[in-house]
Amino acid sequence: MPFIKWTEDLSVGVAELDSQHKSLIDLANALYDSINNGNDREILGKALDRLLDYIAFHFGSEESLFQKYGFPYERTHKREHDQFSWRVLDMRGRWNRGEDLQISEVQDFLSDWIQNHILHSDKEYAGFFKSKGVR
Ligand SMILES: [Fe+2]
Numbered sequence: 136m137p138f139i140k141w142t143e144d145l146s147v148g149v150a151e152l153d154s155q156h157k158s159l160i161d162l163a164n165a166l167y168d169s170i171n172n173g174n175d176r177e178i179l180g181k182a183l184d185r186l187l188d189y190i191a192f193h194f195g196s197e198e199s200l201f202q203k204y205g206f207p208y209e210r211t212h213k214r215e216h217d218q219f220s221w222r223v224l225d226m227r228g229r230w231n232r233g234e235d236l237q238i239s240e241v242q243d244f245l246s247d248w249i250q251n252h253i254l255h256s257d258k259e260y261a262g263f264f265k266s267k268g269v270r
């Protein structure tokens with residue numbers, strides 16, 4: 136069972152970004168599953184890499200739209216993205232050094248951050264992009 140689920144209330148009104156959020160959630164769920172299914176080093180390492188790559192891609196997509204349309208809260212939003220990326224990179228680094236990841240860390244941090252960020256910070260740009268005609 137997925138531990139994060141995309142629902143309509145997470146929609147930011149931009150089709151491409153909604154679809155990216157769904158993929159991001161899928162990748163976070165895959166990471167969660169791989170820890171739950173025995174923490175296999177190779178599988179989990181790959182799940183972390185895929186998540187990191189996708190995070191960079193998705194944050195880049197949002198940030199280039201911010202630039203293009205002059206979103207006024209770009210700096211604070213980008214700071215949240217950067218802090219999150221560093222934390223996942225840190226997880227990856229600890230994993231590389233042989234530490235096991237705790238399911239509680241993934242649950243508490245990854246799931247809470249993703250949902251809160253979409254629900255609060257990403258939702259902040261929904262009205263702005265709508266006013267600019269971005270769908
Ligand atoms: Fe987002």
Ligand SMILES: [Fe+2]
Pocket residue numbers: 197212216252256257
């Ligand atoms: Fe964001």
